[in-house]
Amino acid sequence: MSRVVITGGSGRLGRSLVTGLADAGHEIVSLDRAGAPELDRDGIAQIGVDLSDADATVRALTDARADALIHLAAIAVPFSAPEDVIIRTNTGIAQSVLGGAVAAGIGRIVAASSPTVLGYSAPGWVPERLPLDERTPPRPANAYALSKLVIEQTLAMLRRQTGDAVRYAAFRPCYVIAPEEWAGAVTQQGHTVRQRLDDPALSAPAVFNYVDARDVASFAGTLLAALHDIPNGETFFVGADDALAREPLAALLPRFFPGTEEVAAALTGTAPAFSTAHARALLGWRPGFGWRDQLAGDAAASSSADSAAARTAPDALRSTRKEQPA
Numbered sequence: 001m002s003r004v005v006i007t008g009g010s011g012r013l014g015r016s017l018v019t020g021l022a023d024a025g026h027e028i029v030s031l032d033r034a035g036a037p038e039l040d041r042d043g044i045a046q047i048g049v050d051l052s053d054a055d056a057t058v059r060a061l062t063d064a065r066a067d068a069l070i071h072l073a074a075i076a077v078p079f080s081a082p083e084d085v086i087i088r089t090n091t092g093i094a095q096s097v098l099g100g101a102v103a104a105g106i107g108r109i110v111a112a113s114s115p116t117v118l119g120y121s122a123p124g125w126v127p128e129r130l131p132l133d134e135r136t137p138p139r140p141a142n143a144y145a146l147s148k149l150v151i152e153q154t155l156a157m158l159r160r161q162t163g164d165a166v167r168y169a170a171f172r173p174c175y176v177i178a179p180e181e182w183a184g185a186v187t188q189q190g191h192t193v194r195q196r197l198d199d200p201a202l203s204a205p206a207v208f209n210y211v212d213a214r215d216v217a218s219f220a221g222t223l224l225a226a227l228h229d230i231p232n233g234e235t236f237f238v239g240a241d242d243a244l245a246r247e248p249l250a251a252l253l254p255r256f257f258p259g260t261e262e263v264a265a266a267l268t269g270t271a272p273a274f275s276t277a278h279a280r281a282l283l284g285w286r287p288g289f290g291w292r293d294q295l296a297g298d299a300a301a302s303s304s305a306d307s308a309a310a311r312t313a314p315d316a317l318r319s320t321r322k323e324q325p326a
């Protein structure tokens with residue numbers, strides 16, 4: 001078992017990662033400027049630090065005496081701050097944390113990126129092919145997405161400096177749903193899971209992607225264990241096996257992304273727009289949670305009524321520009 005530093009451990013995704021990896025037997029040090037009472041338990045140390053302070057960060061990373069790092073801390077919601085603040089904050093913290101981890105002698109370094117690097121928030125977006133995967137070229141369309149691409153490139157830069165003695169990977173989690181959110185707590189964008197299913201316009205900006213936070217924790221554990229055995233510097237999408245939608249995306253996508261009729265035709269049944277085949281092939285990982293199981297017994301989950309689908313797609317997308325998924 002490892003000693004793992006997790007930055008942003010008090011956050012929506014961080015709490016599930018911290019508890020999931022602690023339950024798997026890892027010792028966890030969470031570095032976050034905020035505390036989380038539910039993380040007060042054996043095997044988890046919470047250290048308060050402002051990660052935009054590079055000196056304080058490298059001190060905290062050195063004191064942690066960890067052999068692995070998972071970097072989550074960031075402004076996690078596009079357009080939740082001015083664009084210049086988002087790019088400066090996320091890339092600055094990443095440099096402090098990832099560079100600090102190398103300086104502290106941490107041998108396995110993992111960072112959270114985002115599917116948004118692909119640029120599907122751009123007006124008129126039509127991908128060359130679907131499902132989207134790690135070969136799809138990144139074309140960020142806002143400062144948040146650009147900051148995530150810079151974070152991926154920061155890992156590549158550090159690898160050029162250290163060589164393969166240090167192992168690196170990035171992962172792009174889909175729209176994270178924390179366990180309490182299945183029971184009705186609001187998700188990152190302020191609506192419940194059921195509301196996102198009832199009104200496809202809410203999930204369309206994320207191209208109907210999602211992932212249970214516990215699946216991200218299982219992915220992270222699998223990745224950490226494999227980092228010495230897979231090619232260095234890999235990037236992975238981490239998502240559910242299905243789409244967060246009641247209709248096949250072959251029918252739904254063209255309504256919200258005009259011009260995708262041809263490429264979306266492959267997404268029949270419950271197929272998602274984001275492939276996790278790379279994680280399955282390289283790590284043997286696959287997600288264990290899906291909305292149909294989590295909402296089973298709930299009438300709303302199986303409802304086929306979908307009046308909101310009649311909304312005109314471009315208007316729906318415009319109205320959510322300020323609220324785009326991470």
Ligand SMILES: NC(=O)c1ccc[n+]([C@@H]2O[C@H](COP(=O)([O-])OP(=O)(O)OC[C@H]3O[C@@H](n4cnc5c(N)ncnc54)[C@H](O)[C@@H]3O)[C@@H](O)[C@H]2O)c1
Binds near residue numbers: 049
């Ligand atoms: N939630 C999603 O759907 C989603 C999807 C894709 C990628 N991501 C990425 O995953 C990561 C975690 O997302 P989240 O939803 O848990 O975000 P969150 O906002 O819930 O948590 C972020 C945590 O980072 C901490 N933090 C931020 N700046 C800090 C600083 N300067 N010093 C110390 N701590 C700081 C915050 O206190 C918070 O606890 C982010 O990098 C985000 O971009 C999230």
